[in-house]
Amino acid sequence: MDSINARCQVCKTIFELDAQQQKFVASLIAKGQRFIMVECPSCGSSTQYIKAEEAVEDSRQVANYRCPITQCTGWVDLIDEKTRPFWGCGECGSLWYEEKNLQKEITSIVALHPYRAHSYEQLNGKWVPAVLSSEPENYEALVEQEPADDHDALVRG
Ligand SMILES: [Zn+2]
Ligand SMILES: [Zn+2]
Known part of the structure; x- marks a missing residue:
């Protein structure tokens, strides 16, 4: 072998x-x-x-972050636009121009829903994507059950 x-x-x-x-x-x-x-x-x-x-x-796969938006099971990619790169989720359409704002949003969703914490790891004080296998098996079902929050702006900062 x-x-x-x-x-x-x-x-x-x-x-x-x-x-x-x-x-x-x-x-x-x-x-x-x-x-x-x-x-x-x-x-x-x-x-x-x-x-x-x-x-x-x-x-x-771990190059992508799980989307930290309530009820969204999508993935956040770094979209390398020449003019202004941003982080975007193809599923809910949210986008972040500043990585620190994406990081902040991950911190809040993890505090709100502990099962979300399995999607990320702390590395040098920063959230990085965790391996997919560390997520609970029913991750998508859990996320879909989340109560709606009151921020609906697509540009998250
Ligand atoms: Zn999303
Ligand atoms: Zn070990």
């Missing part, structure tokens, strides 16, 4: 599987199992083993 690294979903450490874990994972992969739990040597948690190719897929 070629991919022997896993990333702990709890402490985010990337670790190499030990010989016993490699054997265990290889035998399950051979049986066609995709969801495999291994123990993280750094924090002791059970974490899902993710194949290297899938981890690459994951890190491509």
Whole structure:
């Protein structure tokens, strides 16, 4: 087998599987199992083993933020317009010209709805997108149930 690294979903450490874990994972992969739990040597948690190719897929996806707008399950992309780049959500149409305002909005939605916190991680005092697999499975259902808020401006600052 070629991919022997896993990333702990709890402490985010990337670790190499030990010989016993490699054997265990290889035998399950051979049986066609995709969801495999291994123990993280750094924090002791059970974490899902993710194949290297899938981890690459994951890190491509994490370039986008979950939209921090109430009831919106969309994604916020950096739109690199020559004149004025902005952060925009294709689903609800919200946009941010200042990254700090997007950051502020993430802080408020996370404070309001704790399950939203799984979509982001703190890195050097800043919110960054978390891996998709850390979100609750019913994330979209939870977000769709959120009570409407009173800001409806598309330009969020
Ligand atoms: Zn860990
Ligand atoms: Zn949105």
